[in-house]
Amino acid sequence: MRVAVAGFGGVGRRLARLLLERGGSHGLSLAAAIDSRGHAVFDSRGCVEEALSAPRGGLAGVSCGAPGSGPGVLRGLGYDALVLTTASSPGTGEPGLGYARAALEDGKVVVAADKPPVALLLLEHGGPPPGLFYKATVMAGTPLIDLLRVGLAGRRVLRVVGVLNGTSNYILNLLMEGVPLEEAVEAAVRLGIAEPDPSADLRGVDLALKASIVAQTLGCPVGPGDVVVGGTVYDAAGWAPGLRGAGAALRYTARVDVAGCRAEIGLTLHGAGSRLYSLPGSLNAAVIGLEDSTIYLEGPGAGLGVTAATLLSDLVLSRRAGGKPPYFPAGL
Ligand SMILES: NC(=O)c1ccc[n+]([C@@H]2O[C@H](COP(=O)([O-])OP(=O)(O)OC[C@H]3O[C@@H](n4cnc5c(N)ncnc54)[C@H](OP(=O)(O)O)[C@@H]3O)[C@@H](O)[C@H]2O)c1
Numbered sequence: 001m002r003v004a005v006a007g008f009g010g011v012g013r014r015l016a017r018l019l020l021e022r023g024g025s026h027g028l029s030l031a032a033a034i035d036s037r038g039h040a041v042f043d044s045r046g047c048v049e050e051a052l053s054a055p056r057g058g059l060a061g062v063s064c065g066a067p068g069s070g071p072g073v074l075r076g077l078g079y080d081a082l083v084l085t086t087a088s089s090p091g092t093g094e095p096g097l098g099y100a101r102a103a104l105e106d107g108k109v110v111v112a113a114d115k116p117p118v119a120l121l122l123l124e125h126g127g128p129p130p131g132l133f134y135k136a137t138v139m140a141g142t143p144l145i146d147l148l149r150v151g152l153a154g155r156r157v158l159r160v161v162g163v164l165n166g167t168s169n170y171i172l173n174l175l176m177e178g179v180p181l182e183e184a185v186e187a188a189v190r191l192g193i194a195e196p197d198p199s200a201d202l203r204g205v206d207l208a209l210k211a212s213i214v215a216q217t218l219g220c221p222v223g224p225g226d227v228v229v230g231g232t233v234y235d236a237a238g239w240a241p242g243l244r245g246a247g248a249a250l251r252y253t254a255r256v257d258v259a260g261c262r263a264e265i266g267l268t269l270h271g272a273g274s275r276l277y278s279l280p281g282s283l284n285a286a287v288i289g290l291e292d293s294t295i296y297l298e299g300p301g302a303g304l305g306v307t308a309a310t311l312l313s314d315l316v317l318s319r320r321a322g323g324k325p326p327y328f329p330a331g332l
Contacts, residue, residue: 001109001319002031004077006099007085008059009035011113013052014308015083020048026316032077033059034099039073040065070095071102081109081318083311084117090205090224093120104131111314112137113307115209116224122216123223133314138164138210139284141306142299143313147288148217156291157218160256161268164210166282166301167194167201168233168252173280175240176250193282193302202233204252204265211254211263220261227254230266243269249277 003019005012012033019030030048032041038060042048047064060067074082082103088096096117103110104121112118113136122128128149135145139162148157163169170193174184185202188194200206208227215222233252240250253268253276270277275287275296284301287294300306 001028001080001315002078003028003081003083003315004032004034004074004079005030005083005085006034006074006096007087007114008033008051009056009085009087010304011307011311012083012085014304015085015311016048016052018308018312020045022312026312027319028312028315031079034069034073035059036095037069038065038067039069039077041077071098074099074102074106079108081111081315083315084110084112084114085311086114086117088114088116090116090200090209093117097121100132104129107131109133109315109318111311111318113140113311115206115213119209119212119216119224122213123221126221127216127219131318133318134213135314136307136310138162138213139286139297139299139301140310141303142284142297142301143310144214144286144297145217146317147295147297148214152288152290157258157288158291159258159289160214160218160254160286161276161289162210162214162254162284162286163251163276163279164214164254164284164286164301165201165204165207165252166284167198168207169279169284170194170282171198171202171233172236172240172250172252175236176244178241181234181237188282204229204232207252207254207265208263211256211265214254215256215258215261215263218256218258220256220258220263222256222261222263226263228262228264230264233267236267247272249274249279251276251279 040059050062059065086096093116096114111133115137118134171184211227212224249270254265256263285298
């Protein structure tokens with residue numbers, strides 16, 4: 001399977017390295033990449049190495065590169081699967097949405113890490129269209145989406161409550177230790193856990209997109225704009241210190257209620273008996289409430305290595321059963 005990567009930043013490059021190292025054993029080869037200014041059609045391993053050492057936006061300048069970016073470039077690439085590692089606008093879903101639509105219309109597989117285009121595509125198609133794989137968009141290193149789409153197919157899921165934004169969790173953990181918000185943000189940025197401007201994470205933009213994707217995976221047509229925002233991490237600054245002493249923990253959670261088709265994000269308090277009480281660092285977790293039992297899932301929610309590995313896993317999955325695995329909303 002020939003893989004094209006749209007978005008050649010941190011995650012796109014890490015995936016390219018992984019495909020060079022291990023792609024062959026899964027029948028996957030890196031065929032092309034696109035950044036904001038140009039594209040490269042990889043004719044040799046040497047040119048991939050060249051692209052990996054090029055500065056950001058430098059694909060047009062490598063020996064197998066050319067100027068020109070955007071969905072129109074896809075037609076000339078000769079690929080079977082498109083990996084979407086662009087960082088798209090939460091409002092419009094672009095530039096990722098245009099790439100994803102073009103690839104799906106051409107009957108290609110799309111494997112995405114970019115959340116806005118996925119949330120909007122799910123809405124357009126009334127659920128996951130054939131050929132779309134997106135488990136890197138939520139709990140990137142932990143297969144929540146596969147569990148909901150495949151492992152729990154036919155089971156009745158009542159709700160999912162998740163800590164799905166690692167940056168928020170890292171900062172809330174520091175706030176609860178008495179670290180002031182500004183210092184907590186600085187520490188998260190310094191360690192590469194947060195973006196230089198983490199306000200979209202702390203205001204819940206990322207969490208709302210993930211809540212929308214989880215809800216739609218479960219058959220509820222909740223767009224990102226339909227997610228109820230009950231609070232932000234900034235609201236926690238005044239009262240998080242001292243909570244630990246009182247035997248409580250504060251989490252920024254997404255809650256999806258399947259019966260009411262409702263998704264909400266906000267700060268929630270957890271006592272020592274809650275599964276979300278102890279969640280150190282930037283870990284993610286999800287509590288899946290079924291009609292007859294509860295499943296708890298915990299693991300990494302971001303990081304270049306785990307995100308690239310998850311994209312590779314979706315590529316491997318897409319090759320099974322003609323690229324159309326038996327995925328259904330779990331509520332059916
Ligand atoms: N980092 C993580 O741990 C993680 C985890 C899960 C999901 N994700 C998601 O994965 C995606 C990629 O993350 P990242 O950290 O790799 O972001 P990034 O470093 O900012 O990379 C984004 C890439 O998109 C490219 N781009 C911008 N406009 C484009 C266009 N019109 N056509 C083609 N490419 C275009 C940029 O090109 P230039 O190089 O030319 O600027 C850049 O290469 C994001 O959506 C992110 O939310 C990331």
